[in-house]
Amino acid sequence: MVNITFDSSEDIVYDINGTTGVYNLGDIAWTLASTALVWIMIPGVGFFYSGLLRRKNALSMIYLSMMTIAVVSFQWFFWGYSLAFSDGASHFIGDLRYFGLKGVLEQPSIGSSRVPALVFCVFQLMFAAITPMLAIGAVAERSRLGPLLVFVFVWSTLVYDPIACWTWNSNGWSARLGGLDFAGGTPVHISSGTAALAISLYLGRRRGYGTERLAYKPHNTTYVVIGTVFLWFGWFGFNGGSALSANLRATMACIVTNLAASVGGLTWMLWDWRLERKWSVVGFCSGAIAGLVAITPGSGFVGAPAAVLFGFMAGTVCNFATQLKFIFKYDDTLDIFASHAIGGVVGNVLTGLFAQASVAGADGVTVIPGGWLDHHWKQLGIQLADSVSGMSYSFVVTTIILWAMHYIPGLRLRCDEETEIIGVDDAEMGEFAYDYVGLDTEIPIRGEYNGTPTATGGSREPPHSQSLQESELEKVTPA
Template sequence: MAPNVTYDSSGDLEAPLGGVYNEGDIAWVLASTALVWIMIPGVGFFYSGLLRRKNALSMIYLSMMTVAVVSFQWFFWGYSLAFSPTANKFIGNLDNFALMNVFSQPSAGSPRVPAIVFCVFQLMFAAITPMIAIGAVAERTRLGPLLVFVFVWSTLVYDPIACWTWNPKGWSFILGGLDFAGGTPVHISSGTAALAISLYLGKRRGYGTERLAYKPHNTTYVILGTCFLWFGWFGFNGGSALSANYRATQACIVTNLAASVGGLVWMLWDWRLERKWSAVGFCSGAIAGLVAITPASGYVGSPAAVLFGFMAGTVCNFATQLKFLFRYDDTLDIFASHAVGGVVGNLLTGLFAQAAIAGADGITTIPGGWLDHNYKQLGIQLADSASGLSYSFVMTTIILWVMHFIPFLRLRCDEETEIIGVDDAEMGEFAYDYVGIEAELLPRQEYNNTATGGSREPQHTVSISQESEHEKTANASTA
């Protein structure tokens, strides 16, 4: 039986425990939910464009798979583990298992929207986070075990961090941590998980040699993915105000400004080395700026957003060199952009958060950061960042190694799959028709070559050296 729904004289929904839910705010949060949803395939296109074309489709597929798996996980117990009102300081319980008692009850985020609206909005954050992380598996993983990994990782990593950050019972929330839209739960947790995944999987075949060219196969996809992400980020940050008010507007303004400055700064840093105006560099910087402004977007003014963009575009750009320094293969620089960018954003929030900006919604009261002479805020932000980094890295590593000792759940694919591509080996489908045509023509060419030598047996296997030459030619034509 559906619960009774009543309205006050102005037409707003009446809350069960008194007060009203503003229908304009509900509409804004639901619209923001749709904006954040479009970011998830945006991540897929962004990642896909950066990969070689024989692995292009699998990354777009993974973005949609993640939405489906996390949607079920969130319904099953994810929302309850993160936001149950009787949670402890670290994680919730199963009071809201299968979304029991999640409808017209007051939400954990705002008294102006009901729990069911808050639930579906937070689902989008839960879905995009593992998608950011599993970009680290690109070009060298089995797709089946990722279904299990996403479900388990969301349960054991994302849900606890979301609980301690945003649930009023969480330790960071109680301590006074400021994270408006997901610096730690989304970006630090996913970026650090990507590092753990990269270390576990090891390097791609031939990585670090001159034999194989690892260049973006489709820069248009990179730009398209960036457009989806930038567009959706207005809902990601602006929607986190959970109300259509001045604070949401300010969050949208600083989001756009930080992305713009971050893109320009990263591109200029790349120009100094290559003397080329890199579209990939601009897009990478824009994403870094968006990541950095995420925890601060509801707390800082427009001048601070310029500094956020500059620092993100600079620090994250240089952080991409960490993989060469420490010799790990972070395929898509996820740790540099998201984990490092999230830490930059968290720390700058401790410096530039303002009580006046946060209070623009008429509800929120905070002591501010260093600008408001609240000097301990930087220490709180540092503690929150360090906790997210360490917890995500350790727990992700544990999950990966437990799965490793269950043979059918091992993530790393075999060498043959790497040679022919994950799309062909794991999906039997391709992003482009000519990838399949080339796969058919190569054995036929080998057949003709061997036939002239007197042998009539076709060669249906591709040696590593032959594949390398074939791939080098394909990449050269794409470039």
């Protein structure tokens, strides 16, 4: 039985093995509310990614967001929480003390003595669930959906859990070294963004890469905006909730989160305006996400003036980083590496510069030496070490997972050419994001062109998505 009573303020008083303490009901309520806020971010990612793609692949991204929640929820119950946050963890990864959530109930959490482990567990589950969804956006338009169930489970176990352990578990090497990462610069954004790069390189380029066939605009800008709204809204729980308490530090985290997103959106939009003299809502949304990514590690450590610089630098650096895929010729469909990996590094570096002991101490508990602003010069080196370690580890292990699955029958991620032509929604799901799309069935036209077998789309997509221009279709000899 759980041995708890209530004090005069109706807060929970616990007595565990002779150790007594108090769980604040306000802190529990805020953490649980933040859990719900972060949950809504995951389908938000799905809508954001879906809107940026062609409509024949629109539903797959929304599906993947829900699938990721389900798979990681089981993985977290099975052993994910224990691997990341067990008390007996090594400097790198935890043990299986809490396998199957055994014993995870009323005892104080490893994150805060003011909330029980069960509350901390479900809150951290949301971070574990959104991270692989950010990464697998890299499979857009060219992956089989079934093997992704396995990939998400394995990736969460071998990549996310160790990085979360060394960053947030008090036994982790980065935490012991003094790394500052309030809400997931390395475990969430650097790990997922770098994994997206590994996935993009493994899957290869989409059909028609470098031609007008892929020079399409987002099929549903409204979805992009809706996804951004869900993400921005949920990020108050993502960053503010990471204080694990309803206090001044959580309030400051919410303020700097909103400010960095606003400045990041405006900055990216203005950089895009200089090119086409158009006020791009997609550009604004992209910049807002970049600002949110960058402020994540520093949100509980920096003040409002610094948040303006976080937003500006993220909107600038991430905007220009989207050109890396053209320089190095890899097909990162949704610019995940540029927005999340690069944005996470920007956030970690700026945290090392602008972290303040006074901001962190606003919760009345946390004591840190601060960053350069507090004349703690080595903090920048610690932040860089953490960033490089997270990026290197995620890229190498993700690549190993992908190629291991490549040689296991039935687990290869890359789809065939016909699936890519007619769309993942039709080929893999038999369902569509919009009813009217399903009314106009796309039947591949098979034949030969200059002796080469061909299969082209029908009328669902405009001509840029077809394998041959309309003028060339006359030359196709029916099979």
